[in-house]
Amino acid sequence: MDSRPVNLRQRRSWVAPVLIIGAGPAGLATAACLTAKSIPYLVLEREDCSGSLWKYKTYERLHLHLPKQYCQLPLFPFPASYPTYPSCEQFIVYLENYREHFGIHPVYNTKVTLVEYFSAVGYWIVTAEEKPSYNEHVKIVRYLARSVVIATGENGDPYMPSFSGEEKFTGEISHSMTYRSGEKYEGKKVLVVGVGNTGMELALDLANFGAMPTLVARSKIHIMPRDLLGVFSTFDASLKLLKIFPMWFADKILVFLSWLTLGCTDKYNLIRPAEGPLQMKKMTGHTPVLDVGTVAKIRSGHIKVKFLNLNLNHETSAFEISI
């Protein structure tokens, strides 16, 4: 069978055996695996490049949070020269090499708006808005496919909750997706809402650039060092412990080793839930935060943490927090 990707526009055909929506890591990996099995496919991507989340929506100091062996895509490992935690830039280069290696040519600037299944013919009809260049009008394009793979990701679209009093707040409110570095915040008070991996790392970046960040946590959270005792990857250790012990016991060991590395985080308002980190992940899907230096800045007083629900209710650019 012809293993080359189907180029619909070149062939003027409307039919693809497999249609992949999204050219992020998951879409590229699917395309590579289909290539290996000589199954033709087509990738549609709304942005003008592959790996757009990593190119356009991340901050400068970002490195993979997990060791590289857990983040590499199938059939094409990371270069041996890459560090354990590759930088965002290195990951972008890797994705581009991956795309080239497997000859994947996504149709860019094509945003899928509707996917319908027509059981009578056994085909999916996929409707997309195509905007090839800035000056051109949006065209509605329809594709027919036997199978559709949705690889549109879960972190690509910002979620901006509204806060009470937000309309009166005169300071700048921005989403982490538009944050690049703390440079422009030097000397400013900045409230970072959310103590997930991103919030924790942005607070660290802000502190490094001389801003005065305050983190707002509204729920209990497990903070673990990225590397236990500074040596073993926590993620790696979790997987190994789970192979030997029941989850509750693996959790006890992880929390103990985290305590040895980071000390008690509860006293800084980073309160650990009663359930262990692996149990929490299983129950709620919430990933433990892997610390890359934020806890040390909290301990030294460069970053403050408040455990509360946020209210922005001042007619100034200062923020007021009510518990």
Ligand SMILES: Cc1cc2nc3c(=O)[nH]c(=O)nc-3n(C[C@H](O)[C@H](O)[C@H](O)COP(=O)(O)OP(=O)(O)OC[C@H]3O[C@@H](n4cnc5c(N)ncnc54)[C@H](O)[C@@H]3O)c2cc1C
């Ligand atoms: C700050 C940050 C740090 C992270 N660190 C790590 C890490 O260390 N290790 C790790 O494994 N993961 C990490 N992640 C998670 C990361 O999201 C995933 O690893 C990876 O990017 C997911 O790949 P994906 O292809 O599923 O989704 P995405 O990378 O989000 O790709 C989805 C693609 O689909 C496209 N798309 C969306 N909707 C449409 C549509 N309607 N039509 C056409 N195209 C569409 C998007 O433009 C995008 O290119 C991190 C995420 C963030 C935000």
